[in-house]
Amino acid sequence: MSTVPLYDLPKGSLAYIDSIHPCQEFGELDYSVGRRLADLGFSDGTTIEVIGTGLFGQGPYAIRLGEHAQFSLRHTEASKIHCRLLKANKEAE
Numbered sequence: 001m002s003t004v005p006l007y008d009l010p011k012g013s014l015a016y017i018d019s020i021h022p023c024q025e026f027g028e029l030d031y032s033v034g035r036r037l038a039d040l041g042f043s044d045g046t047t048i049e050v051i052g053t054g055l056f057g058q059g060p061y062a063i064r065l066g067e068h069a070q071f072s073l074r075h076t077e078a079s080k081i082h083c084r085l086l087k088a089n090k091e092a093e
Contacts, residue, residue: 004085006078007061009050015083017046023080034080041065042081 003018020042026033042048042065051070052062059075073081 002084003082006048006050006063006073006081006083007059007075009083009085010088011050011053012088013050013085014087015048015050015085017042017044017048018082018084019044020080021082023076025076025079033077037077037080040071041069047086048081048083 005021006015009015020034020037022030022034024030046066049064050061051064054060059078060072061075061078062070062072064070
């Protein structure tokens with residue numbers, strides 16, 4: 001099974017985080033942004049559910065991390081988080 005960036009997951013999808021990737025858009029701050037995401041709990045193996053997306057499926061992305069924490073991420077932050085899909089949303093089935 002391949003990994004996809006968080007921004008490619010449709011609303012209602014359940015996945016787990018496979019890895020945090022570099023994003024050139026952050027430039028010199030990329031390491032700090034990755035570290036901050038890790039400090040917030042975005043780490044390998046953590047489950048993630050997409051609970052909402054912005055207009056036309058674009059950012060911001062509302063996600064549930066684990067069973068409790070909820071976050072809103074911009075498109076560039078979502079591009080750093082690569083996931084493996086566990087369950088697609090019901091509308092896509």
